[in-house]
Amino acid sequence: MSYFRAENLSLHFGGLKAVDAVSFAVEKGEILSIIGPNGAGKSSIFNLISRIYRPTSGRIFFEDQDITEEPPYDIAKLGIARTFQNIELFENATVLSNLLVGRHRHSTTQLWQELLFLPSVRANEKVHRRRVEQVIEFLDLEPYRDKLISGLPYGVRKVIELARALCSEPKLILLDEPSSGLNVEETDDMSFWIRDMKSELGVTVLMVEHDMSLVNRVSDRVIALNYGRVLAMGSPADVQQHPDVVAAYLGA
Amino acid sequence: MRFLFKTDYEDDIKLFPHSGYLVSYGILLALLLIAPFVLSSYVMSQLVFVCIYATVGVGLLILTGFTGQASLGHAAFLAIGAYTAAYLQKYNVPFPVYFLAAGALTGLIGALVGFPALRLTGIYLVIATISFALIVEEILARWESVTHGNEGMRVKTLSLLGVAVPRDSPTFYFLCLSVLVLTIVGTLNLLRSPTGRAFVAIRDSETAARSMGVNVALYKVKSFAISAAITGFAGVLFAHKLSFISPEMFTLQLSIEFIIVILIGGSFSLHGAVLGAIFIVMIDPFLTYLKDDMPGMIAGIAATFGAGTATAGNIQSKVAAFASLNGLKGAIYGIIIVMFVLFEPLGLYGRWLKIKLFFQLFPLYKRATFKRQKIYVKSERNR
Numbered sequence: 001m002s003y004f005r006a007e008n009l010s011l012h013f014g015g016l017k018a019v020d021a022v023s024f025a026v027e028k029g030e031i032l033s034i035i036g037p038n039g040a041g042k043s044s045i046f047n048l049i050s051r052i053y054r055p056t057s058g059r060i061f062f063e064d065q066d067i068t069e070e071p072p073y074d075i076a077k078l079g080i081a082r083t084f085q086n087i088e089l090f091e092n093a094t095v096l097s098n099l100l101v102g103r104h105r106h107s108t109t110q111l112w113q114e115l116l117f118l119p120s121v122r123a124n125e126k127v128h129r130r131r132v133e134q135v136i137e138f139l140d141l142e143p144y145r146d147k148l149i150s151g152l153p154y155g156v157r158k159v160i161e162l163a164r165a166l167c168s169e170p171k172l173i174l175l176d177e178p179s180s181g182l183n184v185e186e187t188d189d190m191s192f193w194i195r196d197m198k199s200e201l202g203v204t205v206l207m208v209e210h211d212m213s214l215v216n217r218v219s220d221r222v223i224a225l226n227y228g229r230v231l232a233m234g235s236p237a238d239v240q241q242h243p244d245v246v247a248a249y250l251g252a
Numbered sequence: 253m254r255f256l257f258k259t260d261y262e263d264d265i266k267l268f269p270h271s272g273y274l275v276s277y278g279i280l281l282a283l284l285l286i287a288p289f290v291l292s293s294y295v296m297s298q299l300v301f302v303c304i305y306a307t308v309g310v311g312l313l314i315l316t317g318f319t320g321q322a323s324l325g326h327a328a329f330l331a332i333g334a335y336t337a338a339y340l341q342k343y344n345v346p347f348p349v350y351f352l353a354a355g356a357l358t359g360l361i362g363a364l365v366g367f368p369a370l371r372l373t374g375i376y377l378v379i380a381t382i383s384f385a386l387i388v389e390e391i392l393a394r395w396e397s398v399t400h401g402n403e404g405m406r407v408k409t410l411s412l413l414g415v416a417v418p419r420d421s422p423t424f425y426f427l428c429l430s431v432l433v434l435t436i437v438g439t440l441n442l443l444r445s446p447t448g449r450a451f452v453a454i455r456d457s458e459t460a461a462r463s464m465g466v467n468v469a470l471y472k473v474k475s476f477a478i479s480a481a482i483t484g485f486a487g488v489l490f491a492h493k494l495s496f497i498s499p500e501m502f503t504l505q506l507s508i509e510f511i512i513v514i515l516i517g518g519s520f521s522l523h524g525a526v527l528g529a530i531f532i533v534m535i536d537p538f539l540t541y542l543k544d545d546m547p548g549m550i551a552g553i554a555a556t557f558g559a560g561t562a563t564a565g566n567i568q569s570k571v572a573a574f575a576s577l578n579g580l581k582g583a584i585y586g587i588i589i590v591m592f593v594l595f596e597p598l599g600l601y602g603r604w605l606k607i608k609l610f611f612q613l614f615p616l617y618k619r620a621t622f623k624r625q626k627i628y629v630k631s632e633r634n635r
Binding site for chain 1: 262444447449452457459461463464474520
């Protein structure tokens with residue numbers, strides 16, 4: 001049985017088939033990239049997995065559990081974290097509190113305990129903070145702890161979003177275009193981090209990406225999509241030479 | 253300038269970041285504690301209102317400032333708290349019991365209001381909360397067996413552990429002050445724990461909050477309940493302070509006053525609720541001054557500039573007529589809100605922070621530090 005599995009996943013908006021009977025599987029500990037031209041349905045698949053959209057049909061399995069009907073907030077509790085294409089950070093909060101929200105799925109304290117700020121709450125806060133510090137160290141975010149998001153440049157925000165997802169200690173992380181808007185140097189950093197996430201933190205990565213050099217460097221396998229359908233699946237080199245994929249990008 | 257060197261995770265959890273805060277809040281508390289023995293009874297009574305308004309302000313801040321859910325229905329929550337107290341008092345329920353009962357009942361009703369509000373945002377939520385307030389106002393006027401309708405209800409003198417606490421006694425002031433302080437401390441505790449961070453997350457991006465495992469619906473309802481409960485507690489004190497309550501006290505205008513409290517104080521910090529409460533309580537004496545003294549003063553000025561007695565008298569009566577116009581208060585509220593939204597969206601506390609920074613950086617302060625930036629990268633798609 002595979003670690004994560006989508007079976008015949010479809011998402012229709014009226015007559016538009018954004019995702020059309022897509023099936024794929026992710027093995028534990030691999031980096032799987034989804035590529036495809038604009039509008040191919042890549043982000044829609046992510047939004048289906050994190051339950052922002054409800055699939056028209058098809059099922060999603062994670063660790064042999066059917067998660068198709070789980071409410072969105074439980075997806076994170078199961079250990080699936082994600083980042084967004086256009087950055088969804090908490091703008092008017094500090095970097096630290098953004099990252100601490102990532103710890104939400106591990107918080108166990110009750111409202112009344114928090115109102116009194118009992119020692120248990122304090123102890124929990126310190127545990128969360130320690131985990132957050134580890135992520136800050138992993139992603140070199142030390143200079144930004146107390147800065148407000150609204151004052152930070154785009155490249156840093158992108159890394160903070162990744163950090164927030166990592167703070168939840170995910171088993172599977174969904175990266176929606178991790179390199180969009182980044183310069184060459186930042187993209188390089190990102191590729192190292194993605195590989196380290198796999199090797200050091202043992203996170204399984206499912207990623208949507210346009211930058212083919214990044215895809216080639218980090219991916220174990222690649223899926224190519226067009227018009228909501230799977231064109232090809234396999235190693236990065238194979239997929240790029242697949243005639244259907246070449247046709248989709250260049251026109252035939 | 254002071255630089256804080258943090259050496260422990262504790263440093264980010266502490267309520268007072270450094271000893272300077274301890275000193276200044278200590279002095280403030282000391283001044284507030286000796287106030288009833290120094291100040292006149294009129295000022296003390298105003299201070300009690302400041303405490304009550306600030307408590308409601310803190311409650312509204314949790315909902316509007318930190319969770320991002322607007323409400324124009326808080327006068328109704330205040331009314332529910334006040335009427336619960338007045339009703340239970342008839343059956344000789346002791347103060348601590350009906351105080352807690354009022355908070356609990358208001359919190360419960362707040363949660364019930366929160367449920368339909370889950371599907372509404374922005375202006376639609378405002379309209380829904382206004383409707384709720386109107387419904388409550390109507391119920392208070394019609395449900396005569398409990399509320400005595402438009403005749404209103406008399407609230408007996410508060411008795412705490414068998415001792416009578418008249419509404420203008422120092423003890424009553426201390427009671428209101430301690431309710432305010434406890435509310436503020438509780439709210440600060442909440443804001444530095446997971447629930448408070450979840451509230452802020454919902455305010456800034458519901459989609460991201462959800463994908464981080466925050467049950468958005470549950471936390472919105474929690475926020476409504478907490479906010480309403482705090483307002484309910486304030487309602488009990490409000491009823492005792494006025495010693496008489498009737499439906500026309502809890503109108504839309506009162507809800508707007510609460511919005512002004514947080515808008516003018518600054519809706520990003522609890523300081524704002526207190527500053528805003530001071531501001532709103534001071535408007536009334538200011539209006540009285542406008543009515544009583546200003547016409548004479550303006551006529552006097554006109555006279556010194558050579559206006560005849562007849563002209564001066566004419567001016568005086570015109571100004572007096574203007575100052576006692578119906579709805580002048582509402583108009584002034586409107587102007588204040590518009591002015592603050594346009595020129596000082598961070599409110600009085602924001603202004604204070606700017607002044608403080610000016611002196612901290614003295615020759616180097618730049619006006620552009622607080623220039624509002626437009627943020628272009630913001631996705632609206634997944635809302």
